[in-house]
Amino acid sequence: MKKIRVTKKSINQIHKFTGIAVCIFLIHLSITGIFLNHTEDLGLDEKYTASPMILALYNISMPSQEESFLVDNIFISRFGDQVFMGNQPIIKSESPIMGAAFSNQILAIANEMVLLTQEGELIERISSTAELPENIQKLGVSEGILYLKTPNKLWQSSDQAQAWELSDSNFNDWSNEVIMPDQQTKQIEMYFSGKGVSLEQFFLDLHNGNIIKGFGKWLLDIIAIFLLLLSISGIWIWLKKRRY
Secondary structure (H helix, E strand, C coil): CCCCCCCHHHHHHHHHHHHHHHHHHHHHHHHHHHHHHCHHHHCHHHCEECCHHHHHHCCCCCCCEEEEEEECCEEEEEECCEEEECCEEEEECCCCCCCEEEECCEEEEECCEEEEECCCCEEEEECHHHCCCCCCCEEEEECCEEEEEECCEEEEECCCCCCCEECCCCCCCECCECCCCHHHHHHHHHHHHCCCEEHHHHHHHHHHCHHHCHHHHHHHHHHHHHHHHHHHHHHHHHHHHHHC
């Protein structure tokens, strides 16, 4: 059986490698520690970051923007499965919004057919099982009458979407998608991310390793092992020098 020889060169290499690793870790601790020590002076507890990269570390994600419509200067939009009326979340729906229109003080949204008050309170959700035409493509309103466009057909309802009949109207004033302004989009992003992550919490999690969740615990264990190797190799080198 071949014996493993511990040479001075190998011990020096271990000492050098662990020393560099521990040094980098101590620099990290020092920098984050200085920030944490001056949290109040720097106002870190009152400052927030909404950087997508940092939010991702905290499992805070912004769903993609899907459709948006403008009805009487109010944006009706869908982000992920959440539908908004202005900045107010109103319903959840995974179906695309095909149009939105006010009719007799009631907001109608065509994905299924959702009826809402002007304040965004749910009145009723009408599905295709309630004689709602299938494969809705567009929604519009004229003089209190709701119109739906399906493939090769035009439908109308004069009783708030409770009953639908084929229409021979030449109606063509449909609700169309619009581009939501950045300011409006940012206000809705606040619903998902809040203010973001406080810089104090961010530096604290950097300092103690929680920023990388479960791996942070193992990283600290690795650093502890490096410290042991650094100490043991340092003592070994010192003893060797004393001997000679």
